[in-house]
Amino acid sequence: MSRLDEPLAGIGAAAHRLRAAVVDLDGTMVDTVDDFTATLNGMLAELGARPVSREEVSGYIGKGSEHLVRTVLAARFSAEETEARFAAALDRYQAHYAEVNGRHTRLYPDVEPGLAALAQAGVKLACVTNKPHRFAVALLEKYGLARYFSVILGGDSVARKKPDPLPMLTACNALGVPPAEAVAIGDSENDALAGRAAGMTTLTVPYGYNHGKAIQTINSDGIVPTLLEAARFIANPSSGSGATLNR
Ligand SMILES: O=C(O)COP(=O)(O)O
Ligand SMILES: [Mg+2]
Known part of the structure; x- marks a missing residue:
């Protein structure tokens, strides 16, 4: 792993082109x-x-x-x-x-400011979760987050769930942004596998669930402590934000 403030080629260059973010729900935005x-x-x-x-x-x-x-x-x-x-x-x-649904949940730190910063930077937003669509929408509405997403896909929205790339490809298509210019942000291997298979950049938050395995086992492009740090990195990849890159 290398720190973001070290000289970078790969993801730094890719991040300059990131125009959309596909954000996971459980373990990434809400502790469920x-x-x-x-x-x-x-x-x-x-x-x-x-x-x-x-x-x-x-x-x-x-x-x-x-x-x-x-x-x-x-x-x-x-x-x-x-x-x-x-x-x-x-x-x-x-x-x-x-x-x-929503009775025993809490928002993780810096979720709302992170989404606001991404929107402010002109990054289009989709939520892709394996949770059933109706439960995902209700939860996002409870926390006032639904308004940030022009696309919300649940595990029952398309024929196959993450780690299959189909929901990611469907979300990118609906946002009108090619996968190569989009980033998938999630807490688990499933998000990274789906994002990679779709041809997206992938970022991992360290505080979620990841099927009981250490996040270091996830093959993503980097680890971001919060969605706000992810937003800082996406908006300005050479800013020396808190991202840790897996290369
Ligand atoms: O497994 C689920 O129901 C939801 O998981 P996800 O929001 O992390 O995709
Ligand atoms: Mg998750």
Whole structure:
């Protein structure tokens, strides 16, 4: 890794052309682990199964509702029982989530100032999350953030979720910016994989979930401590901001 204030070629040059940012939701803008935990425990209580802890849940977030429910069931039931219970459990999970959404969440530091700085710099914004679209919109509205995004895509908005590049490509297309001039900002390997596969620059925030693995394992272009630092870097790549580049 090299510090941003060292001489740079690669990402520094790319960042001069960044005209759009595609920002992840859970673990990047909003800390949602306690909502997921409460929702899953509502579902598990109905099944008479052992509850989850927030530590267990934080290792599963970021791959969409189906993955989350399946993983939690698989840790409590046999493979056959998990399959037999999955569809009904997912329905109950979504019903509980609709009740809980936004109740136990908090915004991470410098999210709103970061989005405002990106908008101010003329960077077009999309939110791409694996969370169902209706829950994502409700959460962004709760925090007054929906107005920053001209495009919001959920895990059910297009045929495939991150780490597939399709949602990123769809977002870039809707913003009218080629992927090579766009950056994907997220907390997990999924965001970096999807962004890379779409041909975008990728930045990682260090405070989210990343499937229980260290963020240093993520193959992205750099780590930014907050969205505000990401905005500073994108607006002025040679400013010596707090970004740490992975090259
Ligand atoms: O797994 C989810 O439901 C959401 O995860 P994401 O917002 O980090 O994409
Ligand atoms: Mg995330």
